[in-house]
Amino acid sequence: MRITLFDEPVLRRKGKRVTEFDSALRGLVREMTDTMHEADGIGIAAQQVGEAVLVCIVDVRAFQGDFAFTLDGKEPPLDLIMPMALVNPEVEKLPGPNSVMEEGCLSFPGIRGDVKRPEAVLVRYQDHDGNPHTLECDGIFARCVQHEVDHLQGILFIDRMERKTARKLEPELKKLRGETRGQTAG
Numbered sequence: 001m002r003i004t005l006f007d008e009p010v011l012r013r014k015g016k017r018v019t020e021f022d023s024a025l026r027g028l029v030r031e032m033t034d035t036m037h038e039a040d041g042i043g044i045a046a047q048q049v050g051e052a053v054l055v056c057i058v059d060v061r062a063f064q065g066d067f068a069f070t071l072d073g074k075e076p077p078l079d080l081i082m083p084m085a086l087v088n089p090e091v092e093k094l095p096g097p098n099s100v101m102e103e104g105c106l107s108f109p110g111i112r113g114d115v116k117r118p119e120a121v122l123v124r125y126q127d128h129d130g131n132p133h134t135l136e137c138d139g140i141f142a143r144c145v146q147h148e149v150d151h152l153q154g155i156l157f158i159d160r161m162e163r164k165t166a167r168k169l170e171p172e173l174k175k176l177r178g179e180t181r182g183q184t185a186g
Contacts, residue, residue: 001035001049003106005180006156006173011107013052015045015152018087021130025055029085029128032057036083041106043144045151048107056148059083060141067139089125091149093118094136101143103157111172115160117146 004010018025028051036044036057045056059082060067071081099119104112120138123145127133137145147157158166158173 001031003035003039003044004048004050005176005183006108006111006158007177007180008050008107010047010050010052011151011156012154013047014154015047015052015054017054018126021087021126021128025087026128028053028055029057033059033083033085036106039106042140043148044106045148047151047154054088054152056086056089056145056152057083058086058141058144058148060144063140067137067141069135069137069141071135072133085128086123086125086145086148087128087130089123089145089149089152091146092122092124094120094122094138096120096138099143101140103143103147105147105157107156108158108173108176111158111169111176113158113161113165113169115143115147115157116162117143117160121146123149 032044032049035049036059042060042062043056043058046053061078061082064078069075096119098116100114100116102112103115119142121142123135125133
C-alpha cells in the first residue's frame, strides 16, 4: 500500500466507525501491517493508506522494557499480541504526568519534533474480529497509540507540537507539501 504524505486531504479526515468485521477488514489490517513493517514503522493509521476508517496498527516490540501494559487485566507476552490492530479505539488519559518525546511519522519522512503527551492511557477498542478489549499502557506504547488514534481523528503530530517547535519545521514542511502536490498531481 502507498503511504499518504503530509498535505493529502485524507490525513485530515475523521475516520468512520467500523461496523463490519469481515474479510475486507482483516485484509485491510494485514495490508496495513505489512506496509508499516516495510516502512520500519511502529504504528500506522488507516488514513495513512488512504482509508478514512477507525483502524490503526501498533507494534512496539522493538521497545520492550521501555513501557508497562495490561491487556484485559493481564500482561501477555508481546509476541502474542503484536502487531496489534485497534478498531474503533477510544483513549482516556490516566492520572499522572505528561512527557515530551521526539516523534516522527511515516507520512512525514525525515521530519521529527518534540511532542507533549500523557505518559499513561486507557484504551477501549475492538480487535479485527469485533471482540472488545481494554488496554492500559504507558511510555512509548502509550505514545504510539495516542499518535495513531490522533490520525484517526484527522489530527497530525505537528498539531501537538509547541508553536516554536513547529515553526522550526516550516521549511521542511513546505518542501514536503510541494513534493506531495507534485506526486498527487501526476
